[in-house]
Amino acid sequence: MKAKVLGIGYYLPEKILSNQDLEKMVDTNDAWIVERTGIKERRIVEPGGKNSDISIEAARKALQDANIDPLQLDLIIVATVTPDMPFPSTACIVQALLGAKNASAFDLAAGCTGFIYALSVAEKMLISPEINSVLIIGCDIVSSVIDYTDRNTCILFGDGAGAMVLGKSEGDCGILSTTIGADGTGAGLLYMAAGGSALPATHETVEKRLHYLRMNGNEVFKFASKIVAQTTSELLDKAGLTYDDIDLFVPHQANSRIIQSAMRRMMLPPEKVAINLDHCGNISAGSIPVALAQYNEKCPLRSGANILMVGFGTGLTYGGAIIRWGRD
Numbered sequence: 001m002k003a004k005v006l007g008i009g010y011y012l013p014e015k016i017l018s019n020q021d022l023e024k025m026v027d028t029n030d031a032w033i034v035e036r037t038g039i040k041e042r043r044i045v046e047p048g049g050k051n052s053d054i055s056i057e058a059a060r061k062a063l064q065d066a067n068i069d070p071l072q073l074d075l076i077i078v079a080t081v082t083p084d085m086p087f088p089s090t091a092c093i094v095q096a097l098l099g100a101k102n103a104s105a106f107d108l109a110a111g112c113t114g115f116i117y118a119l120s121v122a123e124k125m126l127i128s129p130e131i132n133s134v135l136i137i138g139c140d141i142v143s144s145v146i147d148y149t150d151r152n153t154c155i156l157f158g159d160g161a162g163a164m165v166l167g168k169s170e171g172d173c174g175i176l177s178t179t180i181g182a183d184g185t186g187a188g189l190l191y192m193a194a195g196g197s198a199l200p201a202t203h204e205t206v207e208k209r210l211h212y213l214r215m216n217g218n219e220v221f222k223f224a225s226k227i228v229a230q231t232t233s234e235l236l237d238k239a240g241l242t243y244d245d246i247d248l249f250v251p252h253q254a255n256s257r258i259i260q261s262a263m264r265r266m267m268l269p270p271e272k273v274a275i276n277l278d279h280c281g282n283i284s285a286g287s288i289p290v291a292l293a294q295y296n297e298k299c300p301l302r303s304g305a306n307i308l309m310v311g312f313g314t315g316l317t318y319g320g321a322i323i324r325w326g327r328d
Helices: 019-023 030-037 051-066 090-098 111-125 184-189 203-207 217-239 256-266 284-298
Strands: 002-011 016-018 041-043 075-079 104-108 133-141 159-169 174-182 248-251 306-313 317-324
Touching: 002 051, 002 174, 002 284, 016 019, 019 030, 041 159, 051 075, 051 090, 051 133, 051 159, 075 090, 075 111, 090 104, 090 133, 104 111, 111 133, 111 159, 111 174, 111 284, 111 306, 111 317, 133 284, 159 284, 174 217, 184 217, 217 256, 217 306, 217 317, 248 256, 248 284, 284 306
Parallel strands: 075 104, 075 133, 248 306
Antiparallel strands: 002 159, 016 041, 133 159, 174 317, 306 317
């Protein structure tokens, strides 16, 4: 028994924040951003927009693609670090909006690796005879925790949501391998200091700008470059595949240099790599599902195609999956 993809969908906000826009806000320029990251623009929600607003849009598209009624869902997982509020979970809000009253629901926080974590959890849950269909959503409104006076972070991130419906499969298609992991010693490399029990919100925490994302970019880059290779090797070994068997690589869209390095190592041509970094930026947990859905929209995936997905993020967390595409 395997877990297989029944449908996918995504949603991006209409508002575009270009590099030229950022030049007016912080000491940076288009050439500098493109050279170091590969990003030209990113999508940003309008003021007042919230996670559940765009999660529900991606979810409805995935359900339509899967031809699944919300009442058939047994579980909803929203992977996010920017929920509507600390509690209740955004997943419960999405459940109500969908009318998926038969589904249990919870949020999962693993940063940019969140969607991969959710995929791995969904796969394990589908082994249970009580779970037949799962909706997972990777969604972050990173602009809500970005300091637009910090050029080290504000140039990188965007907003968006990607969703996937999973069901059971007894055939060849489905999830072939997954792996997730963490290195908590790197927790201080990418974090938001205030807003939790360690530093509850006060006038002082707001004045000190402690409710914004902070990142040691150089150290995260080093970690990512190493962990993408390590995770890919583990996934291929588990699935009994080689680099030559990969039909599509969907990396976390964090930095073009990390992606290019992985492409060279695997000797993958551009047409076998899903890249939307240039116009989406880093959408955190939404990164991988949005990139996959956009690729499939432009170049429909053939049944039997092997898809490799690898992510990394705050925690530090990491993980990946290999899916053999097909819905039969």
